[in-house]
Amino acid sequence: MTISERRATTVFDRSNLTIMDIVDLTDPTPTNYGPEDFFFFYDIIFATDQTQLNFSTTAQYLLLTTVASFIDLTTLSDAQATTTKLQQLLATPILVFNNAQWDPTTTTNMGKSMGLAIPSYRVRRGGSMLANLGVGYRFIHPLFIHRGGFFVFRLVCRDFTIYLFCAHS
């Protein structure tokens, strides 16, 4: 497992707050987490004392039995599923045990701006051989318009792109 910090712009679905898109990711910065950072929380959430009265009703004991059953591996074909459970075990502290969750007023260097936006799609030109016929830094896009006669060739400049119209009129 490798953990990197990156800044990003995230697009959420406004209706259900699911992540739709992540854009403008910055270069990764390595984190300096060590095993002790994780074990600190595992020690707390899996702390089960059999001598404690009613230990079997504590949240820690119930979580322990749940996680144990998750990673209960009886056949090698379950390996991938068990791998996923371990990945979840490692990823959860990162999401849960931080100031943003527990004490958001003490965080620093966080995001400060949000926006509401209308999602749409832009059709991007492909990289076909014809479309990549370049004149200098400009691309030529042959567009063929058929009107039932003969072809008319036109060059139209738009932005930094040259469109070659071959109109059949």
Place this chain on the structure above:
Amino acid sequence: MFFVILRIALSVLLLSDISFQSTYDEVYQFSVGNAGLSPLNTTIATNRFNFDSLATAQFWWFYSSILTDTQNVKSVQPLNCTGELCKSYFMPGMAAAILPDASEPPITAENFTNALSLIQHDAPGYQVEFSPIQLPIPTMTLSDCRLYGISYVAIQICLRNQGSSFIAGTLFPFLSFDSSMECLSVKSVDTKQLLEYHRLACGGFA
């Protein structure tokens, strides 16, 4: 006929390589107190009432679906690994955890009804990548592992730094060791060696 064939051929040629890019036209911007994910921090446990139970409940709530719930993570291009077993996720922080700016007017469902997206600008997050342990497998000893549980149910978690990464594994000691394995590796060639580490690690449990 020539033009018909030419038109079909050109249509296929020109339209076969079109892609769609999502765009988001912002209609309203506003400031927030905090957005994004802050670093893992052990000091949050300090002087907090009933932290043990709260932390356990929080962990439990997210644990079983953290990597599939798209409110938490999104798959992104890996930075350090390749291949089918290389998994890379980005956690931008949950939208529900954004701290609002009290000076901003509230936005209700009736405002900007055509704006279906909520954009969190330039906020910190964490990219987590998982990949199989590469050979040769680094030595893992008892000191890298913790055993949690009681006499009849327990789990062992092993975790150690390896360069800028972690190597990790779990074990359910209640079963025979032969049917248990290192969780980060599904390659049988790795399994046998990792089982030996687990046996070593589990010596303290028996």
